[in-house]
Amino acid sequence: MARPSRPIVRYALALTAAAALCVEWSLVHSAATINQTLVQTDAEITRLTEQQSTLDTALKASRESVANQTQKNSALLKGMSPKLRRIARMLRLLAADRAKLGPSDPIRLKSGYLFAGQGFSWDLLQNETYARSQREMIKYELQTTNGPLLAQLAARGVDTERLMELAEEWRVGPEEARGIAIGQGLSWKLASQASDAASASIQKDLTDFLGTDDFATYQAYASGQYLADEVEQRLSYAGTQLTPDQYVNLATAIGKNNDPRGALEGWVNPDVYAAARGILTTEQLATLQLFVVDPRK
Amino acid sequence: MNRTDALLRYGTTIVVLSVVATWAWRSQLQSELTAQSLERRVLVERISAKAKDVQSTASIQDDLTNEASDNDLTSYPEKVVTEITRLKDPRFGVISAHWLDSEYAALFRQLKLPDAKLERLKSLLAERLQAATEAMRLGTAEDLVIDDMPDEKAILDAGTTDIDEAISAELGDADYGAFKAYQASASARRFMIAPFAQHLSSSSEPLSDSQVDQLAAAASQAGFGANAIVMRPPGPAIPSSLDSAATSVLSPAQQRDYQEFRSFWAAKNQVSTLALASFIEKQTAIANGQTK
Numbered sequence: 205m206a207r208p209s210r211p212i213v214r215y216a217l218a219l220t221a222a223a224a225l226c227v228e229w230s231l232v233h234s235a236a237t238i239n240q241t242l243v244q245t246d247a248e249i250t251r252l253t254e255q256q257s258t259l260d261t262a263l264k265a266s267r268e269s270v271a272n273q274t275q276k277n278s279a280l281l282k283g284m285s286p287k288l289r290r291i292a293r294m295l296r297l298l299a300a301d302r303a304k305l306g307p308s309d310p311i312r313l314k315s316g317y318l319f320a321g322q323g324f325s326w327d328l329l330q331n332e333t334y335a336r337s338q339r340e341m342i343k344y345e346l347q348t349t350n351g352p353l354l355a356q357l358a359a360r361g362v363d364t365e366r367l368m369e370l371a372e373e374w375r376v377g378p379e380e381a382r383g384i385a386i387g388q389g390l391s392w393k394l395a396s397q398a399s400d401a402a403s404a405s406i407q408k409d410l411t412d413f414l415g416t417d418d419f420a421t422y423q424a425y426a427s428g429q430y431l432a433d434e435v436e437q438r439l440s441y442a443g444t445q446l447t448p449d450q451y452v453n454l455a456t457a458i459g460k461n462n463d464p465r466g467a468l469e470g471w472v473n474p475d476v477y478a479a480a481r482g483i484l485t486t487e488q489l490a491t492l493q494l495f496v497v498d499p500r501k
Numbered sequence: 502m503n504r505t506d507a508l509l510r511y512g513t514t515i516v517v518l519s520v521v522a523t524w525a526w527r528s529q530l531q532s533e534l535t536a537q538s539l540e541r542r543v544l545v546e547r548i549s550a551k552a553k554d555v556q557s558t559a560s561i562q563d564d565l566t567n568e569a570s571d572n573d574l575t576s577y578p579e580k581v582v583t584e585i586t587r588l589k590d591p592r593f594g595v596i597s598a599h600w601l602d603s604e605y606a607a608l609f610r611q612l613k614l615p616d617a618k619l620e621r622l623k624s625l626l627a628e629r630l631q632a633a634t635e636a637m638r639l640g641t642a643e644d645l646v647i648d649d650m651p652d653e654k655a656i657l658d659a660g661t662t663d664i665d666e667a668i669s670a671e672l673g674d675a676d677y678g679a680f681k682a683y684q685a686s687a688s689a690r691r692f693m694i695a696p697f698a699q700h701l702s703s704s705s706e707p708l709s710d711s712q713v714d715q716l717a718a719a720a721s722q723a724g725f726g727a728n729a730i731v732m733r734p735p736g737p738a739i740p741s742s743l744d745s746a747a748t749s750v751l752s753p754a755q756q757r758d759y760q761e762f763r764s765f766w767a768a769k770n771q772v773s774t775l776a777l778a779s780f781i782e783k784q785t786a787i788a789n790g791q792t793k
Contacts, residue, residue: 210506213506214505214506214509217509217510217513218509218513220513220516220517221509221512221513221516224513224516224517224519224520225516227520228516228519228520228523231520231523231524231527232523234527235523235526235527235530238527238530238531238534239530241534242530242533242534242537245534245537245538245541246537248541249537249540249541249544252541252544252545252548253544255548256544256547256548256551259548259551259552259555260551262555263551263554263555263558266555266558266559266562267558269562270558270561270562270565273562273565273566273569274565276569277565277568277569277572280569280572280573281572284572286663287588287589287635288574288585288589289572289663290632290635290659290660290661290663291574291585291588291635291639291660292571292572292574293659293660294635294636294639294656294659294660295571295574295577295581295639295643296571296659297652297655297656297659298639298640298643298645298650298656299571299643300652301645301650301651301652301655301656302643302645302650304651304652305651327779328775328776328779331775333771333775334771334772334775334776336768337767337768337769337771337772337775338768338772340764340765340768341765341768341769341772344700344761344762344764344765344768345696345765347700348696348699348700349699351699351700351702351703351704352702352703354703355703430599431599433599433603434598434599434602437599437602437603437606438598438602438606440606440610441606441609441610441613441619448703470597470598470599
């Protein structure tokens with residue numbers, strides 16, 4: 205095989221050297237870029253490591269603070285009674301709930317309404333629908349509260365419908381008289397006199413209708429009902445329920461014999477207990493005994 | 502081979518060797534960069550996680566601080582603190598036996614508990630009623646009406662949850678279930694059915710406990726809300742569910758009485774509606790400076 209001529213070899217060597225130099229330049233350039241990135245990344249890693257260290261410190265402090273606060277809260281709760289704990293819970297929810305209310309929510313208005321004697325206004329008495337509805341409502345309530353007494357009186361031949369008409373008038377009439385007087389521009393004092401006069405007049409009609417004794421019973425029954433209801437409810441789950449007659453007689457006995465303070469505070473005096481001996485069974489008396497307080501002791 | 506050729510050969514060899522060496526050096530740098538990039542990514546992820554941890558711990562810290570402030574009952578406005586002082590007084594909130602019995606006598610009849618157990622239940626129920634009055638009084642101290650609050654039920658539940666747990670432990674599952682059912686219709690029972698039942702109590706056909714239970718369950722469809730202590734005026738209309746129940750539960754004589762009760766309820770509603778309208782009219786006049 206013939207050897208290549210010297211010029212060709214020289215040319216090939218020169219070409220190889222030139223190509224190698226090009227590659228070398230490219231490699232150096234690339235390596236320099238990588239090196240520069242390395243330097244930047246290294247600086248970034250140093251910064252990130254410092255940041256991590258700062259966060260570690262902050263986290264540690266924060267966790268310690270949470271642990272301390274948890275301990276404090278737990279100690280605070282431990283020192284609170286169940287009542288105070290529930291008060292705290294309810295206040296928290298009230299505050300959260302308040303935040304949900306818009307300016308148009310009529311909270312204060314309703315609050316005022318609730319605490320303004322059910323919004324009663326004397327002007328309303330001039331409103332026929334109001335007056336009629338109020339009388340209908342009161343009639344039903346009177347029939348409810350006086351039901352057992354009415355049954356007893358009806359059995360004795362008393363006209364209970366007439367009695368209820370008078371009772372309704374006694375409840376509504378005096379206030380209507382006051383309202384009319386105020387509506388006519390009279391002073392509160394004069395309006396009160398008008399109201400008292402109406403009340404006295406209706407009371408006289410009621411006394412004339414029932415007779416003095418039955419009127420006294422009617423009044424005593426009304427004032428003794430609150431406590432008689434309490435005794436009745438208690439007996440209802442003790443298995444010794446009151447009959448309607450027993451209820452009327454007990455309410456009347458309470459109304460006639462009890463101290464006014466007893467009605468307010470929910471007890472009966474020994475005179476009531478003595479009167480109840482002729483009304484209640486032995487078992488029922490045992491329950492009534494639970495209500496007895498002697499104010500003289 | 503002459504000198505020029507030799508120089509050319511050595512030179513080319515050196516350049517080629519240099520290329521190989523540079524390539525190796527560049528590869529090493531590339532590896533270092535890959536490793537550093539990985540390290541950087543790990544660091545960034547860690548920092549991001551730690552930053553989230555810090556944020557969440559700070560939020561927990563805030564909650565705990567708020568809780569501490571909420572539990573520090575002296576931090577509330579003076580009016581509220583005064584009310585809390587009153588509520589702390591053991592003389593306050595003694596629930597009368599009358600109130601307790603008027604609310605729960607029918608439940609006591611249903612449960613037929615032994616005396617000691619009954620007394621413990623009564624004590625818990627008295628505390629439950631006390632919690633409801635506390636909610637009302639705290640609301641008033643905050644110038645709010647508890648019955649008007651959007652989350653009235655949640656507020657009341659916050660006051661009664663512990664007590665209900667104690668009642669559950671005292672009664673056991675079956676009786677506690679009866680209590681819960683009774684409590685669910687308590688507002689309807691108290692405000693709507695009790696007046697009807699009381700009206701019939703002296704009639705020849707008084708309502709039985711079972712009839713009252715069924716009517717109360719039907720009436721609870723009306724919009725009473727939680728209405729813990731008082732009924733929000735003017736009160737709901739009688740729901741059709743109660744009319745249906747009345748037809749199926751009541752005797753013919755009782756159904757006649759029910760119609761009378763409906764009229765009473767409508768009259769009561771009318772009185773309350775007119776009173777409310779009159780009050781609003783007066784309040785608006787006062788607000789507009791048109792007072793008489």
